[in-house]
Every structure is written in C-alpha cells, then in structure tokens.
Amino acid sequence: MNRLHSAWQRLFFNATATSPDPLAAPPLLDADGRCRALLLELARPADWQLLGAVWRGVQTELGLPAPAIAVNGEDGFQLWFSLAEPVAAAEGQVLLQALCRRFLPAELAPGRLRLWPSADKAQAPRLPPFELKTGGECWAAFVAPDLAPVFADSPWLDVPPGDEGQADLLARLQPLGAEPLRQAREALLASPAAAASEPPASAPTSSAAAASTWSEPRAFLLAVMNDASQPMQLRIEAAKALLPFSSAAG
Structure with a gap:
C-alpha cells in the first residue's frame, strides 16, 4: 500500500469494507450501507465559482474541515467530504441536499x-486519480484550492498525476467528526432555506421541529422517514437504515 492508498484509507474507507481483490480499493459502502465518503459534483459545465462557494461556506459558516477538491476528468468539479465515523447512506443524502x-x-x-x-x-463513484478516454488522455485528480480556478475550462489533467502529489494534497485534510457533523446538520436544516422547503409548523413531524432532538442517528433517520417534504425514495432509504434498530428492539 503506497501513501495515496493510505490517504484514501484514512479519509474515505470503512474498516469493515472489504474487496475480493486485495490490490483493489475497498468499496465506499460497507455491507450495512454505511459510508465515510460523501460526494458533491457540479458539472456540465464546470463552475468553480459556484462550487467554491460550497467549499468556503462549509468552513467559514459551519466551521467544518475543508473537503477535498477534484476535477472529474471530463466536465466538472467535485467536493469529497470525509467523515470520521460511517453514517447510513440516507443520512449522507440529507446532509448533501441541505x-x-x-x-x-x-x-x-x-x-x-x-x-x-x-x-x-x-x-x-471512483476516487481520483483515474483516467478517462475522451478523444485523448484525460485524468481525474485531486487539486489544490488555489489551482482549482485554473481548471474551469478544462476540468482534467493531460498527464497522469503523481501518487505522491495526490497523497500530499489529501494529507492536509481532516475527517469530519460525529459531533461537528451533528451540529452542522442541525444548523443547515434550521436555516431559512431549509425552513422554506419544509411542511407547515402544524405538521407533527417536520424536520425543523425534529432538529433539536437529533442527538443520535436513529432520531435523525426517524425525522427523515416521517418528513413529508422529503422525496419518497429518500424516506424509504431512511426506513431501511432503521431496520437494524427495529430488529435489535425486537
């Protein structure tokens, strides 16, 4: 395992996730559907000014660690968020939407x-770096924040990025801890933008009303499952994530 693989492991992989090929990267979802990596990609066209606002906002407004920045090798920018502890996929979905x-x-x-x-x-998704063939060799890669604007018109590298350089970029990043994640989630879903998309205050299980009780994942997932303002597929995913709790209770 080289330094780049060690950086991937530290930031994005679950200890319980395994791969049948010992030389391949483990899957980003473990057997229980949990993940430590969240991806937000903006493409068609790439626009660092817009995505950069997310990158800066999570740090300045929410006080969170900087996510990794990547070009996707084709048409867009990516933000990779690292979580210190795995969360259910439905919980990750709600955070990204918020x-x-x-x-x-x-x-x-x-x-x-x-x-x-x-x-x-x-x-x-695949973690950068990797090669795409689009009329030539185009590489997805992690990039430094001060260089991201340079890739607005061509969000790829023309040459393979070095593993050591990619590892150096990831070495500067820190995972998002469970308590800061909880605080950020509550702040996001209590914001005016979130309130505008929620049901009226008379609804018994609105996200805003539930926010103050989200001290642990089960309460959060229950709020999502019962929130009529959320897409049905997302509510189903939250219900599935709650199944192990129900089994344990029974």
Missing part, C-alpha cells in the same frame, strides 16, 4: 448536480 440548499442557487439545473450517496441507487 448543503446544496444552503450554498447553491435554487435555479441551478438539477442535471448539473451529482450527489453520492444518492436515493436513486447511483453507482458508487
């Missing part, structure tokens, strides 16, 4: 966003 509501314009075309984990069971 970040988009807080920091991205509402009129943004939905087709430009890719969120993972996603409610539509999208295939797990």
